[in-house]
Amino acid sequence: MEPDPPLAATLDRLRTLLRERGIHPRDVLDPHSLSAATALPEHTVRALLEGRRPPPDTVSERVRNRIKALADAHLAHTGRPMSDFAAHISRQLGISTYWARQICAGQKMPSVELLHGLVTVFHIDQGETFFTRPAPQALHHALQHLLTTLQPPTPPTTTATPSTPTTPHDIRGIALRQAHDLPPEHWNVLNATLHALLQLDDDETEQ
Numbered sequence: 001m002e003p004d005p006p007l008a009a010t011l012d013r014l015r016t017l018l019r020e021r022g023i024h025p026r027d028v029l030d031p032h033s034l035s036a037a038t039a040l041p042e043h044t045v046r047a048l049l050e051g052r053r054p055p056p057d058t059v060s061e062r063v064r065n066r067i068k069a070l071a072d073a074h075l076a077h078t079g080r081p082m083s084d085f086a087a088h089i090s091r092q093l094g095i096s097t098y099w100a101r102q103i104c105a106g107q108k109m110p111s112v113e114l115l116h117g118l119v120t121v122f123h124i125d126q127g128e129t130f131f132t133r134p135a136p137q138a139l140h141h142a143l144q145h146l147l148t149t150l151q152p153p154t155p156p157t158t159t160a161t162p163s164t165p166t167t168p169h170d171i172r173g174i175a176l177r178q179a180h181d182l183p184p185e186h187w188n189v190l191n192a193t194l195h196a197l198l199q200l201d202d203d204e205t206e207q
């Protein structure tokens with residue numbers, strides 16, 4: 001099966017931009033960070049980065065697995081027990097603690113209303129589509145922030161002033177301005193880019 005065309009094009013563009021800046025793509029396109037940003041399994045992200053298609057799944061499987069991934073990540077990050085988190089969801093969404101546990105464990109499919117509520121619980125900026133997009137589309141969407149960060153700004157068309165080359169400092173400034181409302185999990189991906197650019201600056205200074 002052929003790779004997803006939009007994702008393949010985005011990855012090609014990203015790799016080209018990274019190499020133009022002297023950054024190895026593997027230093028930024030990290031499966032672990034991208035897995036956290038998309039709630040996709042790391043092996044799925046790795047397969048997509050390598051141009052392979054993941055196994056087919058159903059919408060129900062996507063939703064249940066991504067909710068479980070987000071819940072597991074939340075518990076690992078906060079150190080809260082599942083009982084506390086389930087009680088919180090129970091109060092937020094007006095469901096029983098048992099049902100909240102089942103949903104967070106990926107064992108039950110939430111209704112549309114509950115899925116909308118979980119968008120708020122997990123602070124998702126993409127709405128319900130975060131849970132329902134096929135894996136190639138989910139990764140493609142997550143990479144758009146990175147692509148925007150790396151691409152030089154389009155020069156104004158209303159002025160004849162020559163544009164100056166985009167430097168790593170310009171890129172970092174653009175990144176921070178555009179990432180003002182970036183969800184916390186996406187900072188893992190953006191941080192990798194900024195770290196690589198800072199390292200590039202240090203190497204050039206030492207030379």
